[in-house]
Amino acid sequence: MTLTDLIDDAALFSLEHQLHLVDVLGEHDWHADLRAPRLEFIGPEKTLVCERFHLLGTAAPGPRSWLWAWANPSGFPEELTRLSAELRAHGERLGIPELTRAEIPFAELPKNPEHPVQVAFLFAEAAKALSGCWTFYTGEVSGGTRVAFLMEHPDFMLPAPEPARTMRVIQQALADLPLSNHRRALSSYxxxxxxxxxxxxxxxxxxxxxPGFDVRADFNDQGLITHLNLTAHPGQ
Known part of the structure; x- marks a missing residue:
C-alpha cells in the first residue's frame, strides 16, 4: 500500500462528494473558529454551520511543505487533531511514511505538486480513503498557506446515484485527477x-x-481506460 494507492482508491467517490459540496454551498465565504470548534459557510441566502470537522494539516508555500495537524505546535484542541493522529497510526501499520512524518516536503510527493492547494488535496484524498469521512474543504489562512479539513454534516450526504451524474464523475476524474491506475480507481468507486x-x-x-444503468470500461495493459460506455436499462 502506498500513498498513490490511497489516492486512486479515494478518487472518484471523493470527487462526487466534492461536486455535491459545490451544489450544497454555492457561492460562499467561510469562517473557522478552531477553539469552539465551529466552521461556517456564509452564502447570500443561508449560512451552513458545521460543528463536526477534522483539521488535517497545512500546506505552506514558504517552506514548501505539508505539516500534519497532530504535529502543529499551535496547540489545537485534541478533538480537531484526533483524526490526523489516527492517520499517523494507519501510516505506521501500512508502511506509508508520508502519513507518519510530521512534515513532508512538496518535492517528495507523487505527481510533483507545486501549489499548496494540490498538496492539501493529495493528503485529503489519502485521509478520506482511511477515515471514511468523504467531504473536504481547503481555505487560505495567511501568506498562501492552505488549511485542510474533513467535514461531517447531513447536507453533505450523497443523493442516490443516477446515470448522468455517474458518467460525469468518471469522465471528470479521468480528465482532471492525478490517477495512476484507472482500473483500481473505478473498482474502488x-x-x-x-x-x-x-x-x-x-x-x-x-x-x-x-440503479437503472450499466457502465462498461475497457482497459489497456497499464490499467488505463481506453473505452467507456453507459447503457440505460429499458424504461429508464
Whole structure:
C-alpha cells in the first residue's frame, strides 16, 4: 500500500462528494473558529454551520511543505487533531511514511505538486480513503498557506446515484485527477458507491451496474481506460 494507492482508491467517490459540496454551498465565504470548534459557510441566502470537522494539516508555500495537524505546535484542541493522529497510526501499520512524518516536503510527493492547494488535496484524498469521512474543504489562512479539513454534516450526504451524474464523475476524474491506475480507481468507486461490478468475459474491462444503468470500461495493459460506455436499462 502506498500513498498513490490511497489516492486512486479515494478518487472518484471523493470527487462526487466534492461536486455535491459545490451544489450544497454555492457561492460562499467561510469562517473557522478552531477553539469552539465551529466552521461556517456564509452564502447570500443561508449560512451552513458545521460543528463536526477534522483539521488535517497545512500546506505552506514558504517552506514548501505539508505539516500534519497532530504535529502543529499551535496547540489545537485534541478533538480537531484526533483524526490526523489516527492517520499517523494507519501510516505506521501500512508502511506509508508520508502519513507518519510530521512534515513532508512538496518535492517528495507523487505527481510533483507545486501549489499548496494540490498538496492539501493529495493528503485529503489519502485521509478520506482511511477515515471514511468523504467531504473536504481547503481555505487560505495567511501568506498562501492552505488549511485542510474533513467535514461531517447531513447536507453533505450523497443523493442516490443516477446515470448522468455517474458518467460525469468518471469522465471528470479521468480528465482532471492525478490517477495512476484507472482500473483500481473505478473498482474502488463501485465498491464505495454500492454498485455491482463484474469483469467482462475477455478480462479487459469492468461492468458497473447501478440503479437503472450499466457502465462498461475497457482497459489497456497499464490499467488505463481506453473505452467507456453507459447503457440505460429499458424504461429508464
Amino acid at each position: 463501485a465498491a464505495l458507491r454500492g454498485f455491482q461490478q463484474q469483469t467482462t468475459p475477455d478480462g479487459n474491462g469492468l461492468i458497473l451496474t447501478g
